[in-house]
Amino acid sequence: MKRSKYMLKISPYIMDILKKIKAEWDEESLRFGDKWSDRDRLVVKWNGEPMNNNTPYFWLREFYKAIASVLDFHKSDEPKGRPKTV
Secondary structure (H helix, E strand, C coil), X not given: CCCCCCCCCCCHHHHHHHHHHHHHHHXXXXXXXXXXXXXXXXXXXXXXXXXXXXXXXXXXXXXXXHHHHHHCCCCCCCCCXXXXXX
């Protein structure tokens, strides 16, 4: 299987976060032992197997729906409709 390699520009801040995530997964792999499926992936399920690419998207979408009404992100003090001309 041929794998593609990509070059990405990533800020040091993001790299620190990614390294912390990788360290957490390394700890989990030791904890789970032979139940851990060691793959070369960043986003994985509880057992190290690759996560479906859409799972984070759907989770975030549902999370947003749950909090949007509470936080009311789209509420505006401006009345809706066409702007008034002066």
